[in-house]
Amino acid sequence: MKRVLLLVMVLFSALALIACNGGTKDEVKPVISVPAAEVTISVGDTFNPKLNVTATDDVDGDLTSKIVITGTVDTTKPGVYEITYSVKDAAGNEGTRTVKVTVEAPAVGVGLANLINGDFADGLEGWDNWVNEGQGSAAEFTIEDGKAVVNITAQETGAENNWWDVQFKQNTINFKALESFTLKFTVSAEHDRYMMLNLQGGGAAKKSIDSELVKITTEPQEFSFDFFNAQNVENGELQFAFGSFHKVDGVPEAQHVVLGKVYFHKVEVVEGPELVNQPPVIEGRDVVIEVGQEFLVNSGITVRDDRDSLNLSDLTVEALGAELDVNTAGIYEYKYSVKDSEGLEGTLTRKIHVGSFNLPPFENWTKWHADSAAQTVETTETTATIDIETLGGNPWENQFKAEGLLALKGKYQIKFIAKSSVARTIIFALESNFGVDVERNWHRVELTTEDQEFTFEIELGADATAAGSFQFFLGDASTTNNDDGDFTDGTYVPSIITISNFTVTKVTE
Secondary structure (H helix, E strand, O other): OHHHHHHHHHHHHHHHHHHHHOOOOOOOOOEEEOOOOEEEEEOOOOOOOOOOOEEEEOOOEEOHHHOEEEOOOOOOOOEEEEEEEEEEOOOOOEEEEEEEEEEEOOOOOOOOOOOOOOOOOOOOOOOEEEEOHHHOOEEEEEEEOOEEEEEEEEOOOOOOOOHHHEEEEEEEEEEOOOOOEEEEEEEEEOOOEEEEEEEEOOOOOOOOEEEEEEEEOOOOEEEEEEEOOOOOEEEEEEEEEOOOOOOOOOOOHHHOOOOEEEEEEEEEEEEOOOOOOOOOEEEOOOEEEOOOOOOOOOOOOEEEOOOOOOOHHHOEEEEOOOOOOOOOOEEEEEEEEEEOOOOOEEEEEEEEEEOOOOOOOHHHOEEEEOOOOEEEEEEOOOEEEEEEEEOOOOHHHEEEEEEEEOOOOEEEEEEEEEEEOOOEEEEEEEOOOOOOOOOOEEEEEEEOOOOEEEEEEEEEOOOOOOOEEEEEEOOOOOOOEEOOEEOOOOOOOOEEEEEEEEEEEEOOO
16 A cells, blocks of 8 residues: 555656646746837827737737726827736736827817918918029018019029929928818919929828929919828928929920019818728838847737728738848848728838848948939949049039938947048938937048048937938038038049948947
């Protein structure tokens, strides 16, 4: 009997040992994916805290149905609210996410695009202008007899002149996605001429009104243009443009440049025609994450349709290259697609950057020069040889640059080696703000015929939300004297420039 009891105890101990050591302990928290960490809506908007929110665990799989939501949003009152999502897996590991929801008071013109002071009763309040004075354009903007007047007093037709060289515009056009509007305006001019019309920016994926050519006569005419956008637009730009039209098809030569006054009697936005069924809209920006950071390819993606109720589960997701590996630095590209009930398809392509400043090889840098310049570029993975045969008249008219860069918060050191067949000056430019107000900066670089190493720094106060670039300006900066520095005493000559060993490393504090 004792032997039997001893045998049972041994077997029980062995089973207990197997149960304890037969598998690894689950210590990984579930991952909660939300469309955005911060959401802004207007009073009266609908807010569904569950929309496009998912939870996934590496062992238990889909835990979306088990998400617990705490916090509320009062859509009737302006304010800042917090919603917290939490979920536990079978092992008790808990994942959480917090979303800040800002409810704003209704903007002026809710329900219609809020164009400001379209009757010019308050002069030119709310209106802006831009003139390409550096390319020989000049204009005055005034009010006469209650009308806005654009007086074009000078205009050239050089290689760099275009129809956008003189603009009368408003930068505060706001309207909601998939709502229909009609822009109306009455216009005349001292002399028959052409105008170009654009409505762009403010988060729109494409121009809501795209380069519409308008023929203006000396008699007042009312024009109307219907528009909408698949995305909400905040501070879009409405442009009436009066530059040189010598590059625009269909404009007679006699009207390439027309000086004199253009009169706007009234500009307004009214309700537009009913829209036909529109394709679904998928939104999501390129993102950058730390190496090793947990991340789902659907994180930050939203899907919306004007008629159907669609969500993330309706998406088809395709890797355009290697599947995401969060442990390996690099850029991973994905295509998202979805169809509505009538078969209309919406698509989105975005990049997930694992690690900061994943520089492309020199073969994939952008080579560009203006029509008035000439250059050829030969590259290997780490070396670029740029033959500047003819300098453009401005520093940026000969370019070699890396685009589409993202980085996490921090300070970084940029290094490269460069030389020139003839001693000369070039500019290394940080032109983009990476969506987080990185300071625009031009660095003067004095090249000799011998290799030299150059070092610069860039600092991001927050993780990048928009792609940035590093640019070499290789044209003529002899007239450049602005906030970026005085380059007028530099040497600018045709030469063969060699750039190599370009690196960016994070500075450890």
